[in-house]
Amino acid sequence: MSKDKTDSAPSPGPTEVDQPAAPERPEHIERARFPIVGIGASAGGLEAFEEFFHHLPNDCGLAFVLVPHLDPGHASLLTEILQRSTSMPVVEAENGVAVGANSVYIIPPNRQMAIAHGQLWVAVPEVPRGQRMPIDAFLRSLADDQGDQAVGVILSGTGSDGTLGMRAIHGAGGITLVQEPSSAKFPGMPASVIHAAYATHVLPVVDMPKVLLAAARQLTNNIHQSPEANAASEANAANAGAIDAVLALLHASTGHDFSHYKKGTIGRRIARRVLQHRLRSIDDYRTYLAAHPEEGRALFTDLLINVTRFFRDPEAFKILKQEILPQLFADKPADYVFRIWVAGCSSGEEAYSVAILVRELMNETRKAFKIQIYSTDLDEESIAKARAGFYPPNIAADLTPDQLHTYFLHEDAGYRVRKEIREMLVFAVQNLIKDPPFRQLDLICCRNVMIYLEPELQNQLIRSLHYALRANGVLFLGPAESIRTHPELFTPLNGKWKFYRAIAASRPKRAMLLGDLSWQTGNSGRAAKRVAGKLEPTNLAELTRRALLQSFAPASVVTDTAGNIVFVHGDTARFLRPAPGQATLSVVDMALESLRAELDAALHRAAEDGTTTCGRQVSAKIDGEIRNIRLSVRPLAGADGHQLLLVSFQEDTPTPTRQASTAAVDRSSAEMRRIEELESQLARTWEALQSTIERQQLANEELMSSNEELQSTNEELQSTVEELETSKEELQSINEELVTVNGELQANSDHLTKTQNDLKNLLDNISGGIIFLDQQLCIRRFTSEAGELYRLQAGDVGRPLADIKSTIETHELLIDAQAVLDSERPGEQEVRTSAGKSYQVRLKPYRTLNDDIDGVVMTFADITARVDANARVRTAQLFSESIVDTVREPLLVLDGELQVIAASRAFYQRFEVAKEESIGRQLSDLADWQWDLPAFREQLLNILPRGAAIEGFAVEANTHGGRRMKMLLNARRLAGTQPLILLTMEEVRSP
Secondary structure, X not given: OOOEOOOOOOOOOOOOOOOOOOOOOOOOOOOOOOOEEEEEEOOOHHHXXXXXXXXXXXXXXXXXXXXXXXXXXXXXXXXXXXXXXXXXXXXXXXXXXXXXXXXEEEOOOOOEEEEEOOEEEEEOOOOOHHHOOHHHHHHHXXXXXXXHHOEEEEOOOOOOOOHHHHHHHHHOOOEEEEEOHHHOOOOHHHHHHHHXXXXXXXXXXXXXXXXXXXXXXXXXHHHOOOHHHHHHHHHOHHHHHHHHHHHHHHHHHHOOOOOOEOHHHHHHHHHHHHHHOOOOXXXXXXXXXXXXXXXXXXXXXXXXXXXXXXXXXXXXXXXXXXXXXXXXXXXXXXXXXXXEEEEOOOOOHHHHXXXXXXXXXXXXXXXXXXXXXXEEEOOHHHXXXXXXXXXXXXXXXXXXXXXXXXXXXXXXXXXXXXXXXXOOEEEEEOOOOOOOOOOOEEEEEOOOOHHHEOHHHHHHHHHHHHHHEEEEEEEEOOOOOOOOOOXXXXXXXXXXXXXXXXXXXXXXXXXXXXXXXXXXXXXXXXXXXXXXXXXXXXXXXXXXXHHHHHHHOOEEEEEEOOOEEEEEEOOOOOOEOOOOOOOOOEHHHHEOHHHHHHHHHHHHXXXXXXXXXXXXXXXXXXXOEEEEEXXXXXXXXXXXXXXXXXXXXXXXXXXHHHHHHHHOOOOOOHHHHHHHHHHHHHHHHHHHHHHHHHHHHHHHHHHXXXXXXXXXXXXXXXXXXXXXXXXXXXXXXXXXXXXXXXXXXXXXXXXXXXXXXXXXXXXXXXXXXXXXXXXXOEEEEEOHHHHHOEOOOHHHOOOEHHHOXXXXXXXXXXXXXXXXXXXXXXXXXXXXXXXXXXXXXXXXXXXXXXXXXXXXXXXXXXXXXXXXXXXXXXXXXXXXHHHHHHOOOOEXXXXXXXXXXXXXXXXXXXXXXXXXXXXXXXXXXXXXXXXXXXXXXXXXXXXXXXXOOEEEEEEEEEOOOOOEEEEEEEEEEOOOOOOOEEEEEEEOOOO
């Protein structure tokens, strides 16, 4: 069985984020009420980003977090560029900002980013530039924070950044979209995810929004359902029946039964397959599964959740090394065989992590136990990857530089586990539920397996693990798992990180063997009903088989073709012993000295030609006596297609009859003398052979010494290659960043070209001249209209304006321009050219986007028509004033507010007032408020809006000289565009 180890990145925020141990997140952590999409890209990603958002509706209800590879020393223009492709707000992420729907967030340059509880956290990266994996780091944290609601997208780019992040999202049950490599400008990153089989959808960027929106609808429905409602929905009869039907088909096609797995997890995985194939329901998927047998393998792989990482939960592994392993190592003899089982090891990262810790601890404590680490998983493909021990470069983020250098070899495409660690482990395919466990184990690591099983199966598994442990052995579980229901079997050592010590069984192991463990009852579905007092036939068969094997089968080992032991059956201690020096699993090195030559030859024949050696008798000294050993070597076919060898040892025990007959032989007979002679010859031949073997061993030692020297040289060369590879990675990273920057600059250049075109057309169509000057008053740019004031040509750009002859009369504009530069205040002048034209000149500071003054802008507006019109108006005004001044009666011109606009000379003379005391004042304020007549004022105010007139309104007024006059007032609206009132005053003289 495989397990999930959903990757997570610690938040660089003020507090470390608690990491859930499985896709089912703790209930106290509330997810966002909308899906969050993490998008990673590198070289060529800018075009993909623009195309993606161009086809995405602005009210999609999603949040997008973009993690491109940016130049750490260059300010990014990506925010500005992408804002042109979408109306959603595009902003650079800030520390602690809460992610909102219909928004786009971009990682800042030279920052690493993570998400926790719906908030983004950014920090300066500590990893060197060439080794940073920002996409992996963010997508891991997204998977950890959002679980099966996370969405990951990988677009164009080189390298493998993003692969492990997509692995985390895929393992958490989320949706993963990858750009089709043929449509990507740089296919490296998409191809890496596809090759690792972590892509749920592979499609061009233009098709991604449609699939993403369909997935978002499903995710949103899941988000807005409470856990109770969701569980109830999944448990309804129709849906549960459809899931059971799918599992039945899967069982028939693969032989693996998932009926005891939690229906919530199974249902979500099946729903993802439904979405991936764009089907409507689980019933449709059942039909599809029945018609496409290859889909069974894909569903099987999805259900296994093969996601892991090196040293996940570093604090737990720290406890393992500092507290648990020292306790287990204590009081163990030097020749002790330390046995570990990593159950559900997936692709081997956790198993190798345990091996590295054990090796580090033995080096530190100077102990050299023989270590046997059994690593098992249900998935054959995962076991094959684990056996290869080859991992992508991204694992550098999970290991210390010392661990990476000491225990891994750097190759072109990643890292390979060194031989000294690989030889500590044996990988095998095993069904943790059905198959018998290993025995007499000191430590079992079974992390994040039980969280997917229903309680009935959990209880069986716990008892099976207890059965496999020695007394006081330790069980290491995942953070979300517990065995509190079995206090009689285990006592806790560390409650937070789930370390438990096995309690010695209160009943014999044989009694447990007859219990209800699923691997004893041949469980192939739901728990079989038991008949009281009777054992199942399968139990009797299994029990009989075990008893016969124990009593009659010879001691045997299974080896690979190189002779390394992978499995031991029976007591081989009489024939095999640990070889002195460095620990080894070679059966030849561990065999008794008298068996080695024959055993080596038999292994060679079996490995090369498939020849079986059966019952070959070899004499060996055992317990001080010469014994006859029957040696057999048979080829075996491994489950994964690899050839294995079965080596059996069977000791011949002399019978009393044979001993008596031997004693009865007459030692004086010729036959006996011949036998003694042959035995003597045989002894001499044996001695000669031993001498030859010793010389051969000496030659082998010399060859080994030479080989060690060559290995040392090779390691030095390897070190040089690693340094070159590091430099290559840094250069590749820099190249990717430069490609990204170049893309941004190209997009910005295109935008500037469009802006330049717009500006050119704008300037060409503006009426009036414009001249742009720099701080030295040299010409930057000008329009053709400016040629009427300065005789400018295209080649004058860059020349001082003072060198250009002007047609302006008298006025010197350059002095005003310098004043604008000095004061940073605009100026305005009216000038006239020698051609008789008038211009209004505005001088304003030339301001940059940063509001810095970098020159002067001179604009020229042709006001010749206005100046001429003003002159004509002035002439007409003088003409009118002359006419008015000839009239003998006083006249006033008022505006709508009854303010004096003009007055006749007769008015000034009659009332003995000056022009300054009248113009601009209210009528009621004249002549010491003698004109403040409410009735008259009301009639005046009705003239303009109603078109009324006043005829013969009688008033009395005094002059400044004290003379009192009686006057008749007449008023009406003046014809014209302006609303004005003409008020005439006629003095009534007494007869």
